[in-house]
Amino acid sequence: MNDYSNNLKILIQSGCTIVEIVSYEWQRIHAVVNSVAEDEKVKREWLIWSTASGIRRWNAADTKFISEDAECKDPMDVLKYFQDSTEEIILILEDFHPYCTDRNPEIVRVLREITRQESNKTLILSQPFKFIPEELSKDVALLEIELPTKDTIKTVLDSVISEYIITNCNYTDKLLEAALGLTAMEAKLAFSKAAIKNERLTDMEVPLVIGEKENIIKKDGLLEYYHPDKDMNNIGGLDNIKEWIEKRGYAFSKGAKDYGLNTPRGMLLLGVPGCGKSLTAKAIAKAWNFPLLRFDLGKVFAGIVGESERNIRQALDVAKAISPCVLWIDEIEKGFSGVQGSGSSDGGTTSRIFGTFLTWMQEKKEPVFVIATANDISLIPPELLRKGRFDEIFFVDLPSREERINIFSIHLKNKNREAENFDLKALASASKGFSGAEIEEVVNEALFNAFYEKVEIRTEHILEAIKQICPLSKTMAENITKLRSWAKVRARLASKNTPESLENEEETSVPKLKQEAKNPFM
Known part of the structure; x- marks a missing residue:
């Protein structure tokens, strides 16, 4: 029993x-x-x-x-x-x-x-x-009744083997783990399709079962299953994050629990748009060889009473069943920005959703590593920022000169160009205040121009493309300055390099957010 x-x-x-x-x-x-x-x-x-x-x-x-x-x-x-x-x-x-x-x-x-x-x-x-x-x-x-465990999945798989009289069935735990996160009936359908198509059920069917799982997860619309193809080598700079991730990765090993280590909860990445927060989430999943689930909080909210609460529980249950995995919540501040006035604006739905998420973060025992990203710190509820919710809060700033050299090198190599053929120092100096995403756009623009001229891309093409772009560091200079001041004492810098000052940037006192000012304990 x-x-x-x-x-x-x-x-x-x-x-x-x-x-x-x-x-x-x-x-x-x-x-x-x-x-x-x-x-x-x-x-x-x-x-x-x-x-x-x-x-x-x-x-x-x-x-x-x-x-x-x-x-x-x-x-x-x-x-x-x-x-x-x-x-x-x-x-x-x-x-x-x-x-x-x-x-x-x-x-x-x-x-x-x-x-x-x-x-x-x-x-x-x-x-x-x-x-x-x-x-x-x-x-x-x-x-x-929670989603099936590996033992339950094995019962389902063995029943399919018996039903379809499959003789080639030398499978390992990999095939069972591929079906985690599915209901027993969904797992049976995935295994049955594999059995009918290939007339076998071995570890060779893992991609097919994962493909079925992706389609099922996508059908619900709450989660999206990613296959990250970028690793930490595709990220320029952010050395503090890279070191932290390497150390935390060992905490998922078999001996970590016996040693006394807690399962890592997750990390919150705050910072300037386009500086690699989302790319970092993908690279972490790739580095740890974990499934990556993107959780769109905007799709949680529904018009029918009780459906929003049901949606978030369902999404978190799937993540728990698939674990170990990375749960990536992009721009988390947009999903929870209405918490403060939830009672009067939506009958308290946002507040209840937020409470469910916080409770789950605090009490989860399964190895679900949450990576939340945010661009606008002023919209984040203070309860999410307190120590203990996440293992660490990192501030991702604009890349330094040395990091821009690295980023240019990465994007040129991604375009099958030898970085040594370009004056990377000149490019880094000319692109002060550019984000990683803007540097990528610069390289793409230069390639278009060089292709139009029917010549090979040169440093001059990239320098000309830099002149055509007005970076966020100019259009959002005041916001970035405030963000830097806030993060100075409340977050850990993602990079070891000292960020460059923006134009007209002055040293300011540490600002308080509106929601922080209302909290007497902060």
């Missing part, structure tokens, strides 16, 4: 009359209920109801459902059936949540009556997400 079966058994033996089981996986729910129903200390018949098929009874001898009352499709009728039954039964109501709304107060009332009755009957609400009316929240027990 697994943990879910044991927990349900305890609830039933404790006299709980209604249990909400949350999972998309009806097969696993049925297996849990059947395991409990067959237990010597419980020994009950179990039935299932849906608005499509009415009531069906499980026949253990024939291992199939037998129709009990095919005409009982009305939700009030099935509740009456349960109340009137003299048997000790477990009755599963599938997808009953549409009836538990304000539009059906009589159904909610009957459910409340059932919770007050002492009997040896148990009603199970089987639904894909949490949905219990406020009136029932204190009376209904909750049991959440």
Whole structure:
């Protein structure tokens, strides 16, 4: 008996009359209920109801459902059936949540009556997400079935091997890990497609299973599965981050926990747009050989009550199941910028989403390394900045002269050019205040111009392209100056090199953000 079966058994033996089981996986729910129903200390018949098929009874001898009352499709009728039954039964109501709304107060009332009755009957609400009316929240027990573990995935894989009579099935944990993050049914579909296509199930099918997983994750729209192709060598500068990442990477090894190390939580990258924050997230996943999931907070928010909270829990559950992985949240300040006024603007949805995320960050045990990036520090809630949320907060500044030399060299090599053929020092001097993204654009522009002239690109082409671009360091000089002053005492510099002063930049006192000024503890 697994943990879910044991927990349900305890609830039933404790006299709980209604249990909400949350999972998309009806097969696993049925297996849990059947395991409990067959237990010597419980020994009950179990039935299932849906608005499509009415009531069906499980026949253990024939291992199939037998129709009990095919005409009982009305939700009030099935509740009456349960109340009137003299048997000790477990009755599963599938997808009953549409009836538990304000539009059906009589159904909610009957459910409340059932919770007050002492009997040896148990009603199970089987639904894909949490949905219990406020009136029932204190009376209904909750049991959440998480996404399958590696052991559960192995059971699914072995069943596919048996079903399709696959003889070539010398697989390792790599094939099982490729399916982590999928439901049991999704994993079965992925394995089945691989078995039909290749007539085998070995580690050779890992890319195919991962491809299926990408499509499934993409379908939900909350997460995006990345295959990073850039490593730390593609990043110019940011030496402090590189050293920090190299050390933290060892904390995921088998001996780290025994040594007393905590699993790394994540890092927050603040700084000037275009200076390599997103590239760093991709490079870290590549360096550690972890799956990279991009989490778009903007897609979490939905119009239906409760759906936003459900979305963030679903996304975090997938990340937890796929772990070890890197969860990349780009421009996190945009997702949580409305926290301060959430109560009046959106009924508190943003505040609840933010609270769910903070709690998950604080309590997660799985190796999900969160990399959050932000451009506008003024929009970040102070709760996210306090020590302990992230392992470290790094400030990514404009590249120094030495770093610009390195960045020019990287982009020229990416274009199949020998960096030694260019005057990199002259290019670095001419591009003071340019971000890494602007330097990349300069090289691209120079290539277009040289190709138009039908000549090989030279230093002069790049210098001319530099003159045509007005960098952010000029258009956003005041913002960058304030950002630097703020980060001086609140964040760790990503680079070892001292940043160059901007035009008209003066030493200023450390500014406080608006949200910080309201916080008496900061």
